[in-house]
Amino acid sequence: MVKAVVAGAAGGIGQPLSLLLKLNPIVTELSLYDVVNAPGVAADLSHIPTPAQVSGFLPNTGSQGHKGPEEEKRGAVNALKGADIVVIPAGVPRKPGMTRDDLFINAGICATLAESIAEACPKAFILVISNPVNSTVPVFAEVLKKKGVFDPKRLFGVTTLDCLRASTFVASVVGEPTEASKYVIPVVGGHAGHTILPLLSQAKPSIPSSVLKDKSKRDALVHRIQFGGDEVVEAKAGTGSATLSMAQAGAEFADKVMRAAFKGETGLVAPSYVNLEADPSAAKTIQQEIGKDLAYFSVNVELGKEGIAKLNPVGKIDETETALLKKAVEDLEPSINKGVGFSPASKL
Numbered sequence: 221m222v223k224a225v226v227a228g229a230a231g232g233i234g235q236p237l238s239l240l241l242k243l244n245p246i247v248t249e250l251s252l253y254d255v256v257n258a259p260g261v262a263a264d265l266s267h268i269p270t271p272a273q274v275s276g277f278l279p280n281t282g283s284q285g286h287k288g289p290e291e292e293k294r295g296a297v298n299a300l301k302g303a304d305i306v307v308i309p310a311g312v313p314r315k316p317g318m319t320r321d322d323l324f325i326n327a328g329i330c331a332t333l334a335e336s337i338a339e340a341c342p343k344a345f346i347l348v349i350s351n352p353v354n355s356t357v358p359v360f361a362e363v364l365k366k367k368g369v370f371d372p373k374r375l376f377g378v379t380t381l382d383c384l385r386a387s388t389f390v391a392s393v394v395g396e397p398t399e400a401s402k403y404v405i406p407v408v409g410g411h412a413g414h415t416i417l418p419l420l421s422q423a424k425p426s427i428p429s430s431v432l433k434d435k436s437k438r439d440a441l442v443h444r445i446q447f448g449g450d451e452v453v454e455a456k457a458g459t460g461s462a463t464l465s466m467a468q469a470g471a472e473f474a475d476k477v478m479r480a481a482f483k484g485e486t487g488l489v490a491p492s493y494v495n496l497e498a499d500p501s502a503a504k505t506i507q508q509e510i511g512k513d514l515a516y517f518s519v520n521v522e523l524g525k526e527g528i529a530k531l532n533p534v535g536k537i538d539e540t541e542t543a544l545l546k547k548a549v550e551d552l553e554p555s556i557n558k559g560v561g562f563s564p565a566s567k568l
């Protein structure tokens with residue numbers, strides 16, 4: 221039995237992500253939480269004949285049909301109770317002209333959700349989508365630490381959308397747009413602008429040297445992967461950011477985490493933005509590679525029964541990537557510090 225929770229389930233990402241999790245046969249219980257409309261989304265999804273039993277929760281109510289004084293106050297905790305995996309797309313998205321850092325207003329939402337998780341499901345795998353991921357993941361970690369339940373092996377910043385974009389854009393540049401899914405490109409660093417570092421030299425299958433050695437083609441490709449989010453923000457013209465591609469990315473990553481943890485599948489590897497303490501010996505190697513003792517970085521993660529089984533080093537990178545890595549580390553450090561230093565208004 222696997223209980224999955226989506227926090228922010230009524231939103232642009234939350235709804236299609238909840239649909240994709242409802243379609244995932246590993247999930248037997250799907251609990252949807254949002255400050256608006258979660259019971260409506262739950263009622264809708266509940267008519268699909270797949271194993272997951274769906275319920276929806278608001279902050280001031282329990283599950284639909286089970287309202288009571290205690291549940292009035294404890295919607296989030298009720299939604300989260302006993303969860304095995306919590307996927308979090310709660311919070312405000314960007315509008316044109318904003319950076320992800322401008323979304324630091326989401327830190328408070330994240331801290332409150334982290335408190336509820338600490339109480340309701342401290343062992344759950346936590347997949348953070350809410351931006352700015354470079355800071356919100358440290359916010360989650362700090363709250364969980366204060367509550368004495370932090371396990372770095374179970375906390376993931378979801379960076380899968382950067383990998384999906386890398387596959388799609390690389391396939392397009394090499395003239396194989398219909399073959400996008402065959403390109404696997406590790407994307408390391410973080411999830412914002414220059415912190416997004418696609419390792420094109422490690423692509424599988426490899427990218428032809430006619431692209432890799434052509435500076436303008438390569439720079440344009442890297443730029444498109446780093447700033448792909450802006451394309452969607454601008455195209456949506458003030459109505460939000462990537463939702464459907466993000467839902468697919470979140471569902472893909474959640475599926476891998478669940479297959480490794482609950483189905484015992486081995487060999488599942490995916491990049492994710494994590495606290496490097498998840499694998500202390502690998503942390504030292506990674507910090508040496510990146511030239512800085514950052515506590516958080518996105519690397520290829522080997523998934524297992526307990527979440528993170530192993531962190532893979534960045535590995536061999538070329539000269540272009542070495543320069544990009546320097547910039548990524550420079551930009552990442554203040555975002556991490558901002559998340560670590562965040563003080564929630566509420567008393568923890």
Ligand SMILES: NC(=O)c1ccc[n+]([C@@H]2O[C@H](COP(=O)([O-])OP(=O)(O)OC[C@H]3O[C@@H](n4cnc5c(N)ncnc54)[C@H](O)[C@@H]3O)[C@@H](O)[C@H]2O)c1
Pocket residue numbers: 227228229230231232233234253254255256309310311312313314323326329332348349350351352353378379380381382411460461462463466
């Ligand atoms: N990690 C990534 O790659 C990635 C990709 C796309 C978007 N995002 C981020 O995901 C977040 C959500 O984006 P969206 O387009 O779905 O936004 P949205 O506004 O459509 O949906 C957000 C949902 O969160 C809910 N919410 C607000 N406060 C909440 C709380 N305290 N508890 C529970 N739910 C709450 C809202 O009611 C809303 O339904 C944004 O921060 C966005 O920047 C991240």
Ligand SMILES: O=C(O)C[C@H](O)C(=O)O
Pocket residue numbers: 313314320351381448449450452453461462
């Ligand atoms: O660009 C955004 O603000 C949303 C998300 O982080 C993305 O990469 O699409």
